[in-house]
Amino acid sequence: MKEDEFLKLISEIRQEEKIFWEEEYPCKTREDKISHWASKMFRSMRTQTEIGQDPYDLYKGNWLKEVLKVEPDFISFLPEIFKVWTNVWDTEKVQSNIDIMRKELDNN
Numbered sequence: 001m002k003e004d005e006f007l008k009l010i011s012e013i014r015q016e017e018k019i020f021w022e023e024e025y026p027c028k029t030r031e032d033k034i035s036h037w038a039s040k041m042f043r044s045m046r047t048q049t050e051i052g053q054d055p056y057d058l059y060k061g062n063w064l065k066e067v068l069k070v071e072p073d074f075i076s077f078l079p080e081i082f083k084v085w086t087n088v089w090d091t092e093k094v095q096s097n098i099d100i101m102r103k104e105l106d107n108n
Contacts, residue, residue: 021070025070025071030073030077033071033073033077034077034080034081034084035084037071037074037077037081038080038081038084038085041058041081041094042084042085042088042089044058045058045089055089056090056093056094056097059094059097059098059101060097060100060101061101063101064098064101064102064105065101065105068105075098075102078095078098082094082095
């Protein structure tokens with residue numbers, strides 16, 4: 001792929017993402033939002049595992065800060081997200097990492 005084609009593709013992906021977050025996502029029901037996050041998080045953790053990385057390392061740094069920018073109610077979704085996962089992942093470890101990020105955000 002040529003550089004100009006690659007840059008065009010990246011631009012198109014960013015535009016699609018912008019449309020999703022600004023137009024589509026806000027219209028979703030709470031249940032659909034929970035399903036979105038459960039699926040997105042599950043896929044990300046599975047990918048981390050497939051490439052030999054710790055899936056729980058996803059939930060560190062600025063991850064929560066970025067999530068809360070697009071979904072201020074995310075924390076309230078967690079119990080339902082964990083139910084969707086049906087014991088596939090260590091939800092206590094995910095919750096612990098998120099709690100650490102919450103404390104860091106509260107301190108800033």
